[in-house]
Amino acid sequence: MLKGQQFNTTHSPTWCPGCGDFGIWTSLKNAIDELGLEYHNTVVVYGIGCSGNMANTVKTYAFHGLHGRPLPVAEAVKLANHGLHVIIIAGDGDTYGEGMNHFLTSMRGNHDITLIVHDNQVYGLTTGQTAPTSEKGYESKSTPQGVIEEPVNPVLLALSAGAGFISRGFSGNTVQLTELIKKGIQHKGFSLVDVFQPCVTFNKHNTFQWFFRRVYDLDKEGYVPNSWEKAAEKARETERLATGIFYIHERPTYHGSLPQLAKGPLVVRPLAGIDVRKVFKDFI
Amino acid sequence: MQKNQFRWKIGGAAGYGITATGLVFAKACARGGLHIFDYTEYPSLIRGGHNTYQVKVDDREVFVHDNAADLLVALNEETLTLHLNELEHGAGILYDPAVVTLDKDRMASRGLKLFPMPLMAIAKEKGEPIMQNMAALGASFALVKYPFSFLETAIQDTFSGRKKDDQVSLANIAAARSGYEFIEKQFASVDFPYHLEPLQDPPERLVITGNEAIALGAIQAGCSFYVAYPMSPSSSILHTMAAYAEEFGIVVKHAEDEISVANMAIGASWAGARSMLATSGGGFSLMVEALGLAGITETPVVMINAQRPGPATGLPTWTEQADLRFVIHAAQGEFPRFVIAPGDVEECFLAAGEAFNLAEKYQTPVIILLDKFLSESHATRAPFDISRIAIERGDILSERDLEGKKDYRRYEVTASGISPRVLPGTKGGLHIANSDEHDTYGYSNESSDNRTEQMEKRLRKVASAADQLPQPKLEGTSNAQVTLVGWGSTKGPIREAARLLEGMGITVNRLHLKHVWPFPVKAVASILRGARQSIVVENNATGQLFGLIREMTGIEANAKVLKFDGRPFYANEIKESVQEIIKKHA
Known part of the structure; x- marks a missing residue:
């Protein structure tokens, strides 16, 4: 059996032939497989978009929620049962558009979850409008005169919001991407895997060829991801595009900071035997 | 002499500690075995707006406050201006003449009793200016001859988390005691006809x-x-x-x-x-x-x-x-x-x-x-x-329940529409909780048959629930002249209004809805069909329950009493509206 195949379901992906999502799908299944995670202890929370449609095709517990909102669902799943591995599959619209507030807050809180963003710089499922990461001037159905806004820089945002594991992959390099996802899942705290993922149908500018000419592997250039300042410099590059791990910094996780959860996951706490009468004195 | 029936109101600027003061008043009364109902008004500001807190005290259960006070504590002049019309003949005003100037003749002509006292001076002597509220609290209880000890422990528990030697709490108690003693000395001979007396063996009650x-x-x-x-x-x-x-x-x-x-x-x-x-x-x-x-x-x-x-x-x-x-x-x-x-x-x-x-x-x-x-x-x-309160978690399958099962379908089509849940982390229960329309496993599915089947399954879950929920009942006199209908928080005001109306010889019963949806169609229809005159009382402008009853039962109530000025109903407002409706329909 091919690596990761056991995580296939009875459903096949519905993406366009050649879509960058396939590389992420493969890498996610490989990473879960290579880490030896069990199906039933793994939860993937999906957003809405082409990326979210992966929900039908990965055999784990899955929550396919609302556009822009997978992060709050994932955080709460982790808080309710921190014995689970919680991964989020979301698009650039989900994460950097509709759900930007959740993105920043989740990193500030250092929730122990892994966010994988399909960053294709265009809205695919809604048939080709601009995305928060589209280059300035990008012409699309919603911006025929070109985008006026500056693009969101996910790595810089993550650095400023205190994320402890910040990485970027490319769906054309599944070997590297699998490693990034694995390390992200192993990291104790919030991990970001932003993924360059060409949309072969609606983004005729940022194509596989376009990326192949620009991407390079930080690791191969001897980069050590221990400096916030260096990471910020790398994140600002525009001619060459760095992939790999930009920054790692461990700090206490959100669930690890709650004394209520020190004795074990919330969901195993017995509900019998609660007696609220012991606080009635405060209301007398 | 009015024993154990007293309406107290304090007003001042936001930041004067009005809320904490009011709650201490309420707790001190409750600890003596008296019933209270309180109500506070404040603007959406932290400083500078006008705040009030009013407490209605009685030796029987209180369901709602009144729009009248027997004693008004005016910590600023605005309080007097805004609430003078809530004071009836014989009511008192407690104030600091150094802060509030009032027209004594005008007050006397309205039959109001004045209790000027140096609240601010006491507060400054015992601690900080804010403690004028505690001095006023002590003074209020002295006027109704309620033992100071109830106030003392209420202040202590509020400010010190029950620590006996806490300095903040001791200073507040000292200010309250000064206020109490001032009234005892200066107004010993004044007749203020309200008297609060703790019960012999007060039962423990929550406030x-x-x-x-x-x-x-x-x-x-x-x-x-x-x-x-x-x-x-x-x-x-x-x-x-x-x-x-x-x-x-x-x-x-x-x-x-x-x-x-x-x-x-x-x-x-x-x-x-x-x-x-x-x-x-x-x-x-x-x-x-x-x-x-x-x-x-x-x-x-x-x-x-x-x-x-x-x-x-x-x-x-x-x-x-x-x-x-x-x-x-x-x-x-x-x-x-x-x-x-x-x-x-x-x-x-x-x-x-x-x-x-x-x-x-x-x-x-x-x-x-x-x-x-x-x-x-x-x-x-x-x-x-x-x-x-019982804990019933519904149908959740465990690992053992799932053992040996060929497959698990999260959204299995069942007669009740309820499909057993499995929590993530359980072996054998993998599924997608899917916001897209889905098949029985949770996989996205847009087919016509599946859509119809899943919609019907979900809606079936509560089709019978309305009958299984506790049914609304008619409370009060049977075959009454008037049936008052309400939902939610109007329960207290309606109950008190019914008492007032009954006192005037108008028989009243009450239909109060707690389970509003799914709508209790059968019970409401049957009760309203038997009602002589049904009046819906709601704190909104359009009569939302009135309309819902018509939609769900085909019955149009005889009248509605609505209020939408941001204030809750007072019992006497409902009473007066009902009287008018009765007159009109007579």
Whole structure:
């Protein structure tokens, strides 16, 4: 059996032939497989978009929620049962558009979850409008005169919001991407895997060829991801595009900071035997 | 002499500690075995606005405050200007002549008794200027000859967390004592005809708001995950849950916005926690898409909407019952939901437990409607009976249940429409909780047959629920001249109004709806068919229950009494409206 195949379901992906999502799908299944995670202890929370449609095709517990909102669902799943591995599959619209507030807050809180963003710089499922990461001037159905806004820089945002594991992959390099996802899942705290993922149908500018000419592997250039300042410099590059791990910094996780959860996951706490009468004195 | 019936009101600028002072007054009375109901008004400001707190004290149970006071404590002149018309002949005004100037002749001509005293000087001598409120509190109790000891312990417990030697609490007690002694000395011979007397053996009673009661009920019901974004008048639920989170092992999260709140509540519930949130109408508006998410993924969730007057920011710190139609219909598409509207603090305590059980049994959202009036008014009640809250988690399959099963279908089509749940982390129960329309496994599916089957399955869950819920009953005189109909927080005012009307020889009974949705069609239709004259009383402008009754039963009530100025009903307002309606229809 091919690596990761056991995580296939009875459903096949519905993406366009050649879509960058396939590389992420493969890498996610490989990473879960290579880490030896069990199906039933793994939860993937999906957003809405082409990326979210992966929900039908990965055999784990899955929550396919609302556009822009997978992060709050994932955080709460982790808080309710921190014995689970919680991964989020979301698009650039989900994460950097509709759900930007959740993105920043989740990193500030250092929730122990892994966010994988399909960053294709265009809205695919809604048939080709601009995305928060589209280059300035990008012409699309919603911006025929070109985008006026500056693009969101996910790595810089993550650095400023205190994320402890910040990485970027490319769906054309599944070997590297699998490693990034694995390390992200192993990291104790919030991990970001932003993924360059060409949309072969609606983004005729940022194509596989376009990326192949620009991407390079930080690791191969001897980069050590221990400096916030260096990471910020790398994140600002525009001619060459760095992939790999930009920054790692461990700090206490959100669930690890709650004394209520020190004795074990919330969901195993017995509900019998609660007696609220012991606080009635405060209301007398 | 009026024994153990007294209406006290204090007013001053925001920042004067009016709320803390009022609560100490209420607790001191309750500790002597007297009943109270209190009500506070304040603008959406931290400093500079006008705040009031009023407490109605009685030796029988009190359901609502009055729009009149027997003693007005005026910490500033504005209080006098705004509330003079609430003082009847014989009422008293307690004030500091160095702060408040008033026309003594005019007051005397209205039959008002004046109690000038150096509140500010006492406060400065004993501690800080803010302690004038404690001096006034002591003075108030001296005027009604209530023993100082009840006040002393109430102040101590409020300010010191029950530590005896706390300096803040000692200074506040000293200010209160000075106020008490000043009145005893200076006004010993003045006849103030109100007298509060503690009972011989006072029973223990809670002094509690609807918000606090619902939080305690939720804790008792095993709520393990509570999430909210602060919004008046729901915030004290968050404060109460947060204060007890560690003690009861509850995760309490102040999330970044209400959209996150609703999605977090759903995520935690899907993972197996008993999950609750609270907000007001504005926050609920932001949660509407997630409400539908809970509907289609069949995830239990308890959502509290403590209503305030809208639209938009509206009157942030005032009261209204105008979200009934909104919460019944909110979110695109059609899916089952429950709406519960408790009418008093005891019903609040029980509502959370009931809501969790319904949410988990039927795997659907349950909305609890409160409003500022119920959320923030204290009432006295015997300590709640925790045995009335049972924990029923509905059908959840364990690993053992799933052993040997060929496959598990999360959205299996069943006769009841309820498909057993499996919590993530359980072997053998993999599924997708899917916001897209899905097949029995949870896989996205857009086929016509599947859509129809899943829609019918979901709606079937509550088709029979209305009959299984506790049915509304007619309370009071049978075959009465008038049947007063209400829902939620108007329960107290309507009950008091009925008492007033009965006192005038008009027979009244009451139909109060707590379970508003699914609508109790049969019970309401049968009661209203037998009513001689039905009058719907609602704190909104359009008569939302009035319309709902017509829609669901085909019966149009005879009249409606509406109020939508941000203030709750006073019993005498309802009484007068009913009298007018009777006259018109006679």
